[in-house]
Amino acid sequence: MTADDSFGRLDDDDYPAYTMGRAADMLGTTHGFLRAIGEARLITPLRSPGGHRRYSRYQLRIAARARELVDQGTPTEAACRIIILEDQLEEAQRINAEHRHTAEPANPTTAG
Numbered sequence: 001m002t003a004d005d006s007f008g009r010l011d012d013d014d015y016p017a018y019t020m021g022r023a024a025d026m027l028g029t030t031h032g033f034l035r036a037i038g039e040a041r042l043i044t045p046l047r048s049p050g051g052h053r054r055y056s057r058y059q060l061r062i063a064a065r066a067r068e069l070v071d072q073g074t075p076t077e078a079a080c081r082i083i084i085l086e087d088q089l090e091e092a093q094r095i096n097a098e099h100r101h102t103a104e105p106a107n108p109t110t111a112g
Contacts (some may be wrong), residue, residue, distance in 0.1 A: 001104065004075075010039070012056075013056060013057045013058040014056045014058055015056055016045065016046040016054030016055060016056050016059075017028050017054070017055075017057070018054065018055045018056070018057075018060065019052060019054065019055075020045070020052065020055070021051045023055040023059075023060055023063070026060060027060065027063055027064055027067055029063075029067055033063075033076070034053070036076050037062075037076065038053075038085070040076065040077050040080035041080070041084075042062060042066060042083055042084065043055070043059040043062050043063060045059065055090075062083060066080060066083055069082060069083070074099055
């Protein structure tokens, strides 16, 4: 990968650009918190060739949501489960909307 390729990927929400230390600093949390939400399978950081965790912006947004819930008193495992369920609900609603859209007649007739 060239330097130009790397710079182009910085706009990619899924590009694992952040080390664990940088991610923890940005979120105002600890490495342990990031490990805990990884163990709860909320996020799965990619690994560098040296085995170090790398996080994407998308993963940091999810981690920030978990941090909000934990700061409000929700246990970490429960916060992770809540976020997973919220994501599943959003996906189900999206699929239902697609099905409703495709089930609508192309040219509805009007009585009249």
